[in-house]
Amino acid sequence: MRLTNTLTGKKEEFAPLHPPRVSLYVCGVTVYDDCHVGHIRGAVVFDVLRRYLEALGFQVTHVRNVTDIDDKIIERTREELKETAQAGDLKASVQELARRFEASFRSDFKKLNLLPPHQEPRATEFIDRMIVFIEMLLARGAAYVGSDGVYFSVRKIEKYGALSRQRLQEMRQGVRVEAGEGKKDPFDFALWKRSKPEEPSWASPWGPGRPGWHIECSAMSTVLLGDAFDIHGGGQDLIFPHHENELAQALGAGKPFARVWLHHGLLTVNGQKMSKSLGNVVRISDALSRHSAEVLRLFFLLAHYRSPLDFTWERLQEAAAAYERLLDFVTQVEQRVGSGSEEAAEPVDRARDDFHAAMADDLNTPQALAALNRLVTQGHSWLDQKGGAAQPKLRHAAKTLGELAGLLGLGLRQEIPRKVQDLIRQRDELRNKKEFQAADEIRGKIAEEGYLLEDTAGRTVVRRKV
Numbered sequence: 001m002r003l004t005n006t007l008t009g010k011k012e013e014f015a016p017l018h019p020p021r022v023s024l025y026v027c028g029v030t031v032y033d034d035c036h037v038g039h040i041r042g043a044v045v046f047d048v049l050r051r052y053l054e055a056l057g058f059q060v061t062h063v064r065n066v067t068d069i070d071d072k073i074i075e076r077t078r079e080e081l082k083e084t085a086q087a088g089d090l091k092a093s094v095q096e097l098a099r100r101f102e103a104s105f106r107s108d109f110k111k112l113n114l115l116p117p118h119q120e121p122r123a124t125e126f127i128d129r130m131i132v133f134i135e136m137l138l139a140r141g142a143a144y145v146g147s148d149g150v151y152f153s154v155r156k157i158e159k160y161g162a163l164s165r166q167r168l169q170e171m172r173q174g175v176r177v178e179a180g181e182g183k184k185d186p187f188d189f190a191l192w193k194r195s196k197p198e199e200p201s202w203a204s205p206w207g208p209g210r211p212g213w214h215i216e217c218s219a220m221s222t223v224l225l226g227d228a229f230d231i232h233g234g235g236q237d238l239i240f241p242h243h244e245n246e247l248a249q250a251l252g253a254g255k256p257f258a259r260v261w262l263h264h265g266l267l268t269v270n271g272q273k274m275s276k277s278l279g280n281v282v283r284i285s286d287a288l289s290r291h292s293a294e295v296l297r298l299f300f301l302l303a304h305y306r307s308p309l310d311f312t313w314e315r316l317q318e319a320a321a322a323y324e325r326l327l328d329f330v331t332q333v334e335q336r337v338g339s340g341s342e343e344a345a346e347p348v349d350r351a352r353d354d355f356h357a358a359m360a361d362d363l364n365t366p367q368a369l370a371a372l373n374r375l376v377t378q379g380h381s382w383l384d385q386k387g388g389a390a391q392p393k394l395r396h397a398a399k400t401l402g403e404l405a406g407l408l409g410l411g412l413r414q415e416i417p418r419k420v421q422d423l424i425r426q427r428d429e430l431r432n433k434k435e436f437q438a439a440d441e442i443r444g445k446i447a448e449e450g451y452l453l454e455d456t457a458g459r460t461v462v463r464r465k466v
């Protein structure tokens with residue numbers, strides 16, 4: 001399998017350090033608000049990468065952190081306390097808010113059929129390991145103690161800027177020194193921030209405080225996956241400064257760190273960045289109130305993971321149509337052809353080969369989906385043939401389609417609930433008695449349960465709404 005490594009800028013053959021094991025670290029959510037569809041893109045991309053690596057026989061260890069202490073979390077808690085005019089304890093409220101939004105993102109992620117990571121470390125549970133990491137950086141001269149905390153000395157790292165392909169001189173413009181920061185060089189960044197008395201804090205050799213965001217990931221990834229691991233992933237917005245700084249910290253501590261860096265493109269809404277101030281935030285619950293989780297997943301997979309992606313309700317509707325086409329074909333075969341023997345066929349083999357070739361080429365999901373679509377087109381021509389000669393090929397095509405879609409996390413099987421089955425039976429009886437108006441009313445009831453009926457070729461096919 002070939003993957004595009006941000007660190008080298010090249011598409012490379014993926015070779016893990018300790019096959020068949022693969023270690024994968026993905027930057028997770030900072031829990032200070034509900035998740036929106038922009039957060040989900042990364043979760044879906046790395047879920048599909050993991051599923052595909054597992055299908056290739058690798059044993060993936062997937063770690064995704066939860067950032068549950070951060071300036072944004074403290075700020076949001078202060079706002080909430082002010083809004084509700086509570087004099088509450090800031091420390092306790094920060095934790096309560098972080099746990100509340102963590103529960104919210106977990107419930108959203110669960111609905112999306114995302115494989116749960118093997119470990120989901122919370123930053124606040126690894127503070128002692130971050131302190132050890134910072135002590136190591138101080139001992140090696142890659143960090144120093146300033147007036148308000150501990151800082152990383154960027155100029156100590158010769159390769160700084162390698163990941164984001166920038167040189168220090170060029171970065172200067174984007175850097176600004178915040179008032180009161182005790183750093184020696186504007187490029188340096190905080191490893192440990194001394195806390196104000198009312199803020200959450202942990203004891204450290206440098207006084208009570210909290211860790212910087214970047215040290216969190218360097219410490220947790222190396223503790224859980226080792227000093228050298230295979231893949232580090234995240235959105236392109238994390239390349240600089242977050243991932244550049246994570247890498248610098250690891251190098252400063254003498255650790256080789258991640259070998260392959262994967263970054264997915266960002267999501268816009270109608271061509272604009274999604275933000276609260278623009279009022280265009282699409283929450284996961286908004287999207288799921290209109291379409292199923294499979295449709296939302298397919299929407300992401302219709303674009304290559306590295307490309308930018310624009311969210312519009314029309315495009316989500318297009319994804320629904322694409323999913324419907326796959327589901328409809330499998331349903332037609334299940335209900336019109338039924339079970340029985342299977343027969344291999346060249347177009348099915350070709351679709352499978354094309355699918356795998358696309359996935360192995362830097363996880364090219366749009367091409368992989370195109371291969372599935374071609375299989376459906378072929379399948380329909382078999383469905384149109386008279387007589388039962390094409391039936392074994394159709395069963396084989398539908399089964400293959402289901403297996404390949406499953407590698408993308410897309411379910412094409414459907415259980416028709418008992419209640420819906422009973423309604424269909426009632427409707428058939430009414431139609432046999434030519435009581436068409438009553439039969440139509442039952443169709444409405446079936447639709448309310450989330451199922452559609454289609455009368456084709458003298459048979460009724462039932463399928464869930466997407």
Ligand SMILES: [Zn+2]
Binds near residue numbers: 026028217242
């Ligand atoms: Zn991170």
